[in-house]
Amino acid sequence: MIEEGVALSRFTTLGTGGPARWFARPSTVGELEHTLAWAAEREADVAVVGLGSNLLVADEGVDALVLKLAGDLAAAAAEDDMVIAGGGAPLAVCLHRARAAGLGGLEFACAIPGTAGGGVWMNAGAYGGDISGVLERAFVVSADGAGWLTPAELGLRYRHSGLRHGQVVARVEFRLYPRLVDEIKATVAELQAQRKAAQPTNKRTFGSVFKNPEHELSAGRMLDACGLRGFAIGGAIVSPRHANFVENAGEATTADALALMAEARRRAHEQFGVVLEHEVEMLGGIEIPVLAG
Numbered sequence: 001m002i003e004e005g006v007a008l009s010r011f012t013t014l015g016t017g018g019p020a021r022w023f024a025r026p027s028t029v030g031e032l033e034h035t036l037a038w039a040a041e042r043e044a045d046v047a048v049v050g051l052g053s054n055l056l057v058a059d060e061g062v063d064a065l066v067l068k069l070a071g072d073l074a075a076a077a078a079e080d081d082m083v084i085a086g087g088g089a090p091l092a093v094c095l096h097r098a099r100a101a102g103l104g105g106l107e108f109a110c111a112i113p114g115t116a117g118g119g120v121w122m123n124a125g126a127y128g129g130d131i132s133g134v135l136e137r138a139f140v141v142s143a144d145g146a147g148w149l150t151p152a153e154l155g156l157r158y159r160h161s162g163l164r165h166g167q168v169v170a171r172v173e174f175r176l177y178p179r180l181v182d183e184i185k186a187t188v189a190e191l192q193a194q195r196k197a198a199q200p201t202n203k204r205t206f207g208s209v210f211k212n213p214e215h216e217l218s219a220g221r222m223l224d225a226c227g228l229r230g231f232a233i234g235g236a237i238v239s240p241r242h243a244n245f246v247e248n249a250g251e252a253t254t255a256d257a258l259a260l261m262a263e264a265r266r267r268a269h270e271q272f273g274v275v276l277e278h279e280v281e282m283l284g285g286i287e288i289p290v291l292a293g
């Protein structure tokens with residue numbers, strides 16, 4: 001079923017963003033193909049929201065068909081030494097299935113609050129691991145057809161894939177290895193404790209704002225040195241805990257977050273001569289204002 005005008009702020013962890021012109025929740029590959037054909041007939045753009053944990057959506061909304069994978073396309077199961085997941089399956093569920101089956105390799109994902117498909121799109125990673133290290137192949141569906149792609153064919157590198165809007169990661173196969181359940185639990189507990197000590201938790205954020213630049217300082221340390229912790233524009237505030245996070249402190253809009261990002265990028269450029277590249281994905285034709293000069 002195609003819905004109209006669904007508010008996307010419900011589907012982003014920052015809690016901002018306007019409505020999708022069209023919205024659908026396909027739950028099988030067949031339904032997904034049917035929905036993509038519907039969009040192609042209308043020459044409508046297509047985008048996917050996972051758990052919206054790395055997503056800024058325009059306040060004005062998105063003039064496209066926005067998909068949220070559901071049902072079979074959001075489930076995961078272990079099979080031999082693999083976890084096979086729908087693109088909409090939360091990584092936390094994939095990790096849970098892996099742990100229950102005594103399969104290691106996905107522990108790094110314990111602090112990444114996204115889906116398998118969003119993880120492939122971003123090549124999400126943490127603590128030395130990333131999706132490209134465990135991904136066997138992904139089933140990608142578009143209006144032009146469908147097929148399995150390997151990490152190399154997906155062009156996975158640091159927080160990047162070669163995927164384009166309209167290409168939907170419908171299924172993912174993670175190849176893992178046998179590991180004792182207690183060891184998996186211990187690693188996950190340790191990584192979660194590290195995360196809790198360093199980054200904001202239980203806040204409305206969208207994860208890292210900027211990619212780490214090729215510089216001795218990480219983006220977070222650079223923005224910290226620019227005195228940005230706690231700096232606010234409207235309802236958006238640079239996390240007092242970690243300067244590479246933006247929090248929604250109340251009634252933030254996407255415009256507030258973008259203004260904050262523009263100021264952060266301006267200061268990093270002024271102080272370090274570095275043009276920071278944003279990690280967060282954007283829907284609805286928005287961009288951070290370009291630096292002058």
Ligand SMILES: Cc1cc2nc3c(=O)[nH]c(=O)nc-3n(C[C@H](O)[C@H](O)[C@H](O)COP(=O)(O)OP(=O)(O)OC[C@H]3O[C@@H](n4cnc5c(N)ncnc54)[C@H](O)[C@@H]3O)c2cc1C
Pocket residue numbers: 013047048049050051052053054055069087088111112113114115116117118119120121122123124125126163167168169170200205206207208281282
């Ligand atoms: C508190 C917090 C901590 C975080 N820590 C980390 C971290 O340590 N490492 C890290 O890498 N990231 C981290 N993130 C960012 C985020 O969780 C990851 O980038 C995650 O992979 C995004 O997945 P998602 O399903 O939420 O995707 P979304 O944010 O919903 O979407 C991101 C992009 O992926 C596309 N997309 C989503 N699903 C699909 C699909 N099935 N098919 C095609 N395209 C799709 C969207 O169109 C969009 O372009 C963090 C975020 C938060 C809020």
